[in-house]
Amino acid sequence: MTALNSPRQFATTDNASVVVFDFETTGMSPQQGDRVIEIGAVRLEDGVIADQFQSLINPGCPLNPFITDLTGISDAMLATAPDAEAVISDFQRFVACTPLVAHNASFDRRFLIAEFCRFGHKVPLAIGCSMLAARRIFPDAPNHKLGTLVSYLELPTARRFHRALADASMTAALWLRMEQELCSRYGFEKVPFALLKRLGQIPRAKADRFLQQIAGRPQDRN
């Protein structure tokens, strides 16, 4: 594992490709038996969506009505969906060794670990969080829910929220918007995945100073 603490390390850590993903699930906790019911993902390559992945998953149990109301996904839709092992294997091949991004990644990471471990896949280590990065780049947003940020930043809006591919696509648009914002504010030519991921781990009060240091601008700027 490589610790990223210095500007020099970011200069040599450049991922032109990331996979932005989102899970719809039966509930909040894989530790309490909740399962993934839909995976949506898009592959960003050099700032554009180069590929996408979407599949429902039959969890083998009826959905809580709350989840059907929230997502629009019904038991009937899942009855003919493939089982988790097949979809997770396909998703693992889609991801391969590409760094991952999700909105509030701590939630999706728990399900990713649970499902990948269930079927013996190696768990990806590099997962960036668009919510943590957005809290530092857009501290004045009304809040940092995905839908709020999409509206606040006037990003392209999918037909609906709480479907995996739609949410993944909007998260990808947010990720790209944050890259553009850092290029504009700090003069970066490119924003590596590792920089945005690391930014989300910096205390908010130190985020601007951290970015100025990376940009080689030690003096405060507005």
Next chain:
DNA sequence: TGCCAGGCCCTCTTTAGGGCCTT
């Protein structure tokens, strides 16, 4: 509608509490 879990993060803090975010 709000709870469920759990990591993050702020404050009236750090031997803690509670809001934010995800389904």
